[in-house]
Amino acid sequence: MAYHSSVGCDLGGDQPTGYATPSACFHTPEITITPGERDEYYKIFQAFCVAGAFIFSPMVSAGIIVQEGVAGGSGDVDNLLSNACSGNITGPALTVQGCLNNNHDIFVDLTSDENLFISGGQASLVAEDGGFSFLDIALSTEGYTFGKLQLNIDASDDGFVYFTGDPGGDSDSFELSKNGxxxxxxxxxxxxxxxFFTDVDSLSVDLVADLKQIRLGGIEVPVPEPGSLALLGLGLIGLRFARRRSKAS
Incomplete structure (x- = not known):
């Protein structure tokens, strides 16, 4: 395939037919695309289309699943530690931090609406005033996600707990027992x-005396988004054409 060279001139309104000054003319150089280059552009275009399919395809969401007990065992999760971590926030603070047993560089934020303390080999979490009703658990590094969480709530009284996942939405209520x-x-x-948050008769109550045996699994690190890959593909195509035009000139 070839784009043939041409000469175009701005003749102006008062010039005779066929007359043109050199400064008024522009030249388009010939650009030839070889079969090999054509195939290369086609492969880049295919990659762009695949990336686009990821961008515009609907995302299937399973929703949060909460099970009582240690469902599936604990072989695929990592214990949350405190004493073995370096530089973590131990409290009293609204957000305290622990680290994972198999990777002390991965921190976990535990955030409440009142001051917390974290301590121990396997981390134990308590409130400064003796009890709390709300806690948010997230990996400290932005973009990191987890697929499994296990925890053990020591309740000071009978009541209920509700979980919310981001993403995943809200769970049903689950009973808390002060015994066991x-x-x-x-x-x-x-x-x-x-x-999660706790309540009794639909009233928020600080039922959590302490939280322990916190474990996380299925840690995922950020990867380039499909949109970024698509833009990269377009950029490669544009760069190839620019280089061909530059050589032809």
Whole structure:
């Protein structure tokens, strides 16, 4: 395929037919695309189309799944630690931090609406005033997600707990017992965060005496978005054409 060279001139309104000054003319050089280059552009275009399919395809959301107990075991999750971490916030603070057992560089933020303390080998979380009703759990590094969360709520009284996933939405209510352990496993999404709150008779009550055996699994790190890949493909095509035009000139 070839784009043939041509000469065009702005003759102006008062010039005789066929007359042109050199400064008024422009020249378009010949550009030839070889079969090999054509195939290369086609492959880039295919990659762009695949990326576009990811961009515009509907996202299927499973929603938050909460199960009582240690569902699926604990072989695929990492214990949250405190004492082994370096530089983590231990409190008293609204947000305290722990780190993962198998990677001390991955921090987890635990945020409430009142001051918290975190301590221990396997992290234990308590409120400064003895109890709390709300907690949000998220990986400290922006863009990191987790697919599984396990925790054990030590309740000071009987009541209920509700979980919310981002993404994933709200769960049903689950009973909390002041006698015994209240273990839960949360899955169903690649979560940015999971939060919970407790109540009694629909009134928010600080039922959580302490939170322990916090474990996270299915850690995912950010990857380039399909939109970025599509823009890269377009840029490569444009760069190839620009280089061909430059050589032809």
């Amino acid at each position: 352990q209240n273990k839960f496993t949360i899955t169903g999404e690649n979560f940015n965060s999971v939060s």
